[in-house]
Amino acid sequence: MSNFSTEPPPLDVFEVSLFGPGKGESVVVHLGGRRWIVVDSCRDQRTRVVAALDYLRGIGTDLATEVLAVVATHAHDDHFDGIAEIVEACSAATIVTSHALMNREFLALVEAEREIAGVTNTAAYKEYRRIFEIIEQRRRETGKVPGRRAEENKVLLDLPTLGTTPAVKVIALSPSEHSVSRAQQALAKNHLYAMGERTRRSTYDPNEASIALWVAAGGVNVLLGADILRGPAGCGWAAVLQNFNPADPATLYKAAHHGSKTSHHDGLWSHLLVDSPVVLIAPFRGGNVSVPSDEEVAYFVNRTDKAWITSPRRPTPNKAFRREAAKLGSMAKNPRDPYGIIGHLRARVPLTGGAWKVENFAPAAQLK
Template identity: 70%
Template sequence: MSSFSTDPPEPDVFEVSVFGPGKGESIVVHLGARRWIVVDSCRDQRSGEVSALEYLCGMGVNPATEVLAVVATHAHDDHFDGIADIVEACPTAVVVTSHALMNREFLALVEAERDIGGITDTASYREYRRIFEIARKRKDSVTGVRPLRRASENKILLNLSALGSVPAVTVTALSPSEHAITRAFEGLAKNQLHVMGERTRRSMFDPNEASVALWVSAGKVNALLGADLLSGPAGCGWGAVLHSFSPSEPATLYKAAHHGSSTSHHEGIWNKLLANEPVVLLAPFRRGNVNLPKDSDIKYILAHTDKAWTTSPRRPTPHGAFRKQAAKLGTLARNPRDPYGIVGHVRARVPLAGGTWKIDGFAPAAPLAVRT
């Protein structure tokens, strides 16, 4: 049973909610006037529920009519599990994917996934295949247009008019850059698809390079949603964003990129894109011995703001002997009160007219702090 809030925002309130870690990371944004977008997906590994849908439906939001866009930032399953369920539940929403993952080589890989076993990140390919199948079914019978939109640097994805006292809204993709798209196409072209049923050789292209970071502007509020965009390489990542994008006003909220990891640290983000002491929200990443953010990452973030929150406090990685014993015990080793397998929820709300963000954390969410 989740501990997500069930009180909806007022029509003139902007909201960013972050869910994680579970299996994935997800962001739900209220743009005002019961207009929502969902970015990526998170599934509770205990209940199997898709967190964004559980949250929206719990507040009485109708995803079929009130979710205007579903954004799949990149092809890593820690941001993707359940996203096709979200797309299916939101028939009027535009579906946004990275332009870097829409060439024919990638589409061929998605189609081949059903017959090729054992390749990395097959879960995200399965999700993509479902998304494309849904889009085909929703194709306009007259125009042939499908509800798919390709994100690239400085491309406006949503441009919503004001509704009464609720101001206009724009959602802009900051990435991937032209060079990142080229690198992705070149990397995907090196894939060698073999006879059906055999394993495929894949390039070393990192989908994080082609991740879709978003700039959301609504009334007096700007928010930066960093996805898993990396600081580089040259011509890509945050370096490319800072070269091509200059906001008229900085963002007062930042969904930290790549789980707060040092791979996405860039001083230009703080100096050019963010206000002083912004609200920072993140969902951690845990897989095997990898725990993000590290203590050094947390110290870096806290050196820039004291308003940082995580959806779940980081648990120390258990030593090898403990993991071996826990594996022998199986489900008997699970503590039902252990919060670390549960999806946490951090919610930030602010009036669209501007003001101070109100942050609420729902267990096991907590202020970001170095583990002592």
């Protein structure tokens, strides 16, 4: 039985569901007419269940026919764990990966140089290798290549009107051409390092390769930020704002990079988003790192009164509490503590447009 809501959306309703922060975050989008896309993956660290699959099965979705695309935005575990399971289950879906990490050099690294650091991590390698295997298997079976490479301003899905359901476009806003070039340079440098050349290993950040998406259906525009950053120059939001000019702004924004200040760009609010849009955030929890911080939460709350998060920050305990908790060890853990439990935010709006209805399923909450 699904851990999430089992109420499917009506055919004429657009939906964005955000799950997090188990191990990762995941976005599930209903485009209308029982047409879905899945962006990234989130796995429950206790049950090992993949949240997107659990939710879609729970609402009666035919994964083999109704999921039209699975997008793996970039090679970081906090967006990638379980993505190969989603690809396997959604057998008719187009498989989208970043052009910056889908070139011949990277394929060679995946197969032969798994221990090269600075490109990505081993767990993400395993997911990538499985995705490549599935793409190749389906190519042999059907004669068609189900994989697509995302890059700036590339239309990934262009769906026609289906009965009363309007046409849909899913557009990749990134990575930029410069981001792709930087990735190729980093991969080539690491290959030389592996071959024994006297060169330093690259520390290329996979977030630079991240795929931000613009989804337009009927009277609805949505911006999905993945982990795209402000820059560097010629990359990130700076490149998107220079190269993409929508006719109408988005009314919902899935905040980039877990709401981190590294992804904040004032140009989004003036050029891509309506005044006071709905903002959905899946935080990052890892070790001593907790994003967004109070300062980062304030950044959103000062710009909209409709900001939501899949799991609130746990208050930082004082030193005395931490000292006593350390003595108790595992006995100090509260099984009902929401910290680390996957929350679910579900935003729905008629495909004709209008006001979003945002529902939060514990521990998800509105930001104040």
